[in-house]
Amino acid sequence: MHAESDDRGRTVVPTVVEPVPERGTAERELGSRAPNFIKASRMLHLSWQVGVFVVGLAVVGAGIVMLPLPGPGWLVIFGGMAIWATEFVWAQLVLRWTRHKVTQAAHKALDPRVRRRNIILTTVGLVMIAVLVWIYLWKFGLVVPWKIDQ
Structure with missing residues (x-):
């Protein structure tokens, strides 16, 4: 990048303008979405994470059981992943990757x-x-x- 001067003799440094994401596509911050009063206490936050993990594990387990049996297995598995994503960064990254792949497939199908x-x-x-x-x-x-x- 090169600096330019304006008519008043000042040096103007161009700024990099990042593209604005489309409406509804803004990425959320990674990390815990627990309420602040829970994050304030280490033990309470750890208990919260264990509870979220257990509930998410139960939902994912139910989804895995539904894969060969009647029921919306994959939908329930992704629901469990969404529960985990409220607290764990790795689950948030998996959901972002999955959402990206589903969007790509939808665009390809509309070709x-x-x-x-x-x-x-x-x-x-x-x-x-x-x-x-x-x-x-x-x-x-x-x-x-x-x-x-x-």
Whole structure:
């Protein structure tokens, strides 16, 4: 950077203007979001962190159980991570990375070429399934399971 002088003979040092983040995309500070009266006492803050960890662990554990069972497993796991992120920097960084990747995938999915490809692949897949169902029905007919002769 070079300094320039204005008409009054003063040296003007240009400032670096950082881009303003879009609305709603500002990054929050890393660190504990516990109330100040809890942060004031070391023992109380440590107890708070243990409680947040246990509650987050229970929610993440429930999400892991829901992965093979019916239920919103991944949503519950990310909810547990959000609970951990209220207190732990590592969880905040994981959530930032995840949010960044999800945003990238959403932008990529909105690309017209990708959407066109996905629509074509979906249409081809549905046509193939329809043809296979038609062949099955043509060859075997419609036989409901409760009327099969044994």
